[in-house]
Amino acid sequence: MPVAEADVIAGPDPEDACCFVREHAGNRLLQLVGGCTIDYQGRAKSQLASGERLILLKPDGTLLVHSDEGVKPVNWQPPGTTTTADVRELDGDTRLIVTVERSSPDEIVTMAFDRVTMACAFDIEDWEDLELLGTEEDIQQLLRLHPDLVEEGFEPYDMELDRRRGPMDLYGHDVHGTRTVVEVKRRTAGIEEATQLARYVERERDKHEEVRGLLAAPDVSETAHKYLRDKDLEFCELDLDRLMPKVPQLHATQETLGDFG
Amino acid sequence: MPVAEADVIAGPDPEDACCFVREHAGNRLLQLVGGCTIDYQGRAKSQLASGERLILLKPDGTLLVHSDEGVKPVNWQPPGTTTTADVRELDGDTRLIVTVERSSPDEIVTMAFDRVTMACAFDIEDWEDLELLGTEEDIQQLLRLHPDLVEEGFEPYDMELDRRRGPMDLYGHDVHGTRTVVEVKRRTAGIEEATQLARYVERERDKHEEVRGLLAAPDVSETAHKYLRDKDLEFCELDLDRLMPKVPQLHATQETLGDFG
DNA sequence: CGTGCCAGGTGCCCT
DNA sequence: AGGGCACTTGGCACG
Numbered sequence: 164m165p166v167a168e169a170d171v172i173a174g175p176d177p178e179d180a181c182c183f184v185r186e187h188a189g190n191r192l193l194q195l196v197g198g199c200t201i202d203y204q205g206r207a208k209s210q211l212a213s214g215e216r217l218i219l220l221k222p223d224g225t226l227l228v229h230s231d232e233g234v235k236p237v238n239w240q241p242p243g244t245t246t247t248a249d250v251r252e253l254d255g256d257t258r259l260i261v262t263v264e265r266s267s268p269d270e271i272v273t274m275a276f277d278r279v280t281m282a283c284a285f286d287i288e289d290w291e292d293l294e295l296l297g298t299e300e301d302i303q304q305l306l307r308l309h310p311d312l313v314e315e316g317f318e319p320y321d322m323e324l325d326r327r328r329g330p331m332d333l334y335g336h337d338v339h340g341t342r343t344v345v346e347v348k349r350r351t352a353g354i355e356e357a358t359q360l361a362r363y364v365e366r367e368r369d370k371h372e373e374v375r376g377l378l379a380a381p382d383v384s385e386t387a388h389k390y391l392r393d394k395d396l397e398f399c400e401l402d403l404d405r406l407m408p409k410v411p412q413l414h415a416t417q418e419t420l421g422d423f424g
Numbered sequence: 425m426p427v428a429e430a431d432v433i434a435g436p437d438p439e440d441a442c443c444f445v446r447e448h449a450g451n452r453l454l455q456l457v458g459g460c461t462i463d464y465q466g467r468a469k470s471q472l473a474s475g476e477r478l479i480l481l482k483p484d485g486t487l488l489v490h491s492d493e494g495v496k497p498v499n500w501q502p503p504g505t506t507t508t509a510d511v512r513e514l515d516g517d518t519r520l521i522v523t524v525e526r527s528s529p530d531e532i533v534t535m536a537f538d539r540v541t542m543a544c545a546f547d548i549e550d551w552e553d554l555e556l557l558g559t560e561e562d563i564q565q566l567l568r569l570h571p572d573l574v575e576e577g578f579e580p581y582d583m584e585l586d587r588r589r590g591p592m593d594l595y596g597h598d599v600h601g602t603r604t605v606v607e608v609k610r611r612t613a614g615i616e617e618a619t620q621l622a623r624y625v626e627r628e629r630d631k632h633e634e635v636r637g638l639l640a641a642p643d644v645s646e647t648a649h650k651y652l653r654d655k656d657l658e659f660c661e662l663d664l665d666r667l668m669p670k671v672p673q674l675h676a677t678q679e680t681l682g683d684f685g
Numbered sequence: 686c687g688t689g690c691c692a693g694g695t696g697c698c699c700t
Numbered sequence: 701a702g703g704g705c706a707c708t709t710g711g712c713a714c715g
Contacts, residue, residue, distance in 0.1 A: 169457065169542045171432055192478065192492060196430065196546060206611075206708040207558035208671075214550035217453065219478075223493045230550035231453060232484045234502055235695060237554055241495055241710075270708075280546060281430045285457060289475035289491035293498055297468035299691065330689075349691090350467075353703065358619050359690090384703060407469075467693040496710060502695075531693080560706065591704070610706090614688060620705090645688055 169285035177250045177259040180279045184220075184248035184261055187284035193220040195261070197279040201228060201238050205270025211237060213277055218261070220246060226263045226272060238272055240265060251275075296410045299349045302401070303332050305409055306347065306379070310335070312406070313345060313379060313399060331363050333379075342367065343375040345399070352380035352398075357387040361394045430546035438511045438520040441540045445481075445509035445522055448545035454481040456522070458540040462489060462499050466531025472498060474538055479522070481507060487524045487533060499533055501526060512536075557671045560610045563662070564593050566670055567608065567640070571596070573667070574606060574640055574660060592624050594640075602634055606660070609641035613659075617641065618648040622655045 172183060180195070187193045195218040201211040216237065219227040226240035244265040251260050259279060264271040310317045316338025320328065328334055333345035344367055346360040357378060364376035376396040381403045383391070391398055431452075433444060441456070448454045456479040462472040477498065480488040487501035505526040512521050520540060525532040571578040577599025594606035605628055607621040618639060625637035637657040642664045644652070652659055 169434060171434070171542070171544075173430060173432070196548065203708075207556060208668075209554050209556045209708080211554050212552040214552040215548035216550060217480075217548060219490065221490075221492055221494075225493065225495055227490075227495065229480065229482075229488075231482055231548045232486065232503065232550075233482075233696085234486055234488065234497075234500055235707095235709090236495075237550075239495055239708080241708095242493065268708090281432070281544075283432075283542070283544075285541060287457065287476035287478060287492045289477060289493075289498075291473040291475040293470055293472050295468060295470045295693080297693080349693090351702090353705095354623070355616070355620075355704080358623060359616075362615070362619060386703075410469075464693075470693075494710085496692095496694090500693085529693090556708085558708085610708095612687090614690095616689080647688070 169283055171281065171283040173281050175279055175282055177257045177276070177279070180259045180276070180282050181248045181250045183282045183284070184246065184259075188220055188246035188248065189224065190222060191284040191286050192222060193284045194218065194282065195220075195274075195276070195279060196281040197276050199274045199276040201275075202273045203238050203270070206268055209238065215280070218274065220263070224263075224265070228272075228274070240270065240272055294414075296414060297349065297407055299332075299347055301410045301413060302349055302406060303347050304413060305406055306333060306345070308413070312401075313377065314338075314343075317343060317345075319345075329363065329366065337375060341373055341375055342371055343377060345377045345379050347401075348378070348380035349403075350380070351382040351384060352378050352387055353384045354387045354390060356380065357383075357390045357394075357396070360396055361390075364394075364396060430544055432542065432544040434542050436540055436543055438518045438537070438540070441520045441537070441543050442509045442511045444543045444545070445507065445520075449481055449507035449509065450485065451483060452545040452547050453483060454545045455479065455543065456481075456537070456540060457542040458537050460535045460537040462536075463534045464499050464531070467529055470499065476541070479535065481524070485524075485526075489533075489535070501531065501533055555675075557675060558610070558668055560593075560608055562671045562674060563610055563667060564608050565674060566667055567594060567606070569674070573662075574638065575599075575604075578604060578606075580606075590624065590627065598636060602636055603628065603632055604636040604638060606638045606640055608662075609639070610664075611641070612643040612645060613639050613641035613648055614645045615648045615651060618644075618651045618655075618657070621657055622651075625655075625657060 198215050200213045203209040217229045223242040224244040225242045227236045228238040230237045244263045247262045249260045259276040261274045319333045319335035331344050332347040337343045344364050360376050360378050367374040377399045379399040381401050383398045459476050461474045464470040478490045484503040485505040486503045488497045489499040491498045501524050505524045508523045510521045520537040522535045580594045580596035592605050593608040598604045605625050621637050621639050628635040638660045640660040642662050644659045
């Protein structure tokens, strides 16, 4: 297996940096570190005065501009962009100008460097997909398998491949045979989640005599709880500490089933 | 001004890489490129089989793990983490293990490298704040200044420093003196945005005789439009192409005002 | 493609 | 710290 070497150049002049970008953009994972101004125009518009940043250009056309703080890039562009590098005279200096643009929506990010500290490029190949456990989907499926964790006697309909019933997470009937809509959340439910449940239940109440609505979440905000009571809906506390440990088995079971399906 | 040089080492062995991480983590912007497995345990849980990735560790404790595609990091941690580097025997190989953890919530990301292609560290200092134009806040303020763009004769209350009236974007009365709540959106409004307006208006209708509700957005989904009609609410189309160009003046005006305030 | 909705969402501001 | 909400949200699945 060939070890892809990293090309690194320290403190290149604008011309060298420009060639470097042209050579590797859209091809390898390209990095630029240096002082630059950044302008963005597209869905919104932004300007960023000169400062030192790390620029990442992925082979798929993704742009990321990171400052020294925080998770979110200070500027970015989604995959599918095209990159241009040029050298221009600006304020009597020769500068590297890198633009990254895309269409629909039309957007452009322009980076004007007053100094390039480092440029490097390398191949990274990643064939693996992230396996994520503990999503809302996981919790839903657990509750489908163990409906008593929602409420004693609750029995969900099988909506596996029948989304025509609607976007409800769980739909079934309670111990008294009353239709019951359940909206599942993996974290503290707020007013927005309560509203979402209310909307689903309202639709069902238009069609049927009596419909209960349950918001199943590890916690609920006070405002949301009040809203639920106003709308004749209920909160159902989920004990994530008990549920989460069951998730790995669930995934294991599904892999096994996959062998047959 | 001292030019911060980048420290770069290519293909370090695990021990060297370990020292490098210990030396720079939490101090400079640290990068690792190489093949690794990644495990995350915290609010959820994830596993990622061995593949080549770019790891970024910012001085503020932010962790970013990027693969070769997409805007979102495949794993991450927000600022405030602590980093540990160790060398361990695993499957008969000596491997670099880097862990990044934090508390409240308790979370840990563990990276086990089977190869480090490159490690580098450098200082980037960025004192500048992004100036973003065309946010929802901008559009709100424009409409406050030019209420006729919402509707002929609309007059908003001055809620500048009085949030007690509620979280409504705009609140005023129309040409007939009828109370009118306006929810502003910068992009196509969907069912969620319609629901949000409905919630605000419902509260006001509980307190007052007659209240109109306007969803002001560049567009609205069909479902949302229907929902608005059902709830006796209205859609108000915003012409962003006409509004956006006015935003720069708005910001300029506010800077000027800032000189006096 | 539009529309809805989850996300380990993140970040901001307010109480 | 809790809570509501915008975000150049991004990403996916479905009609």
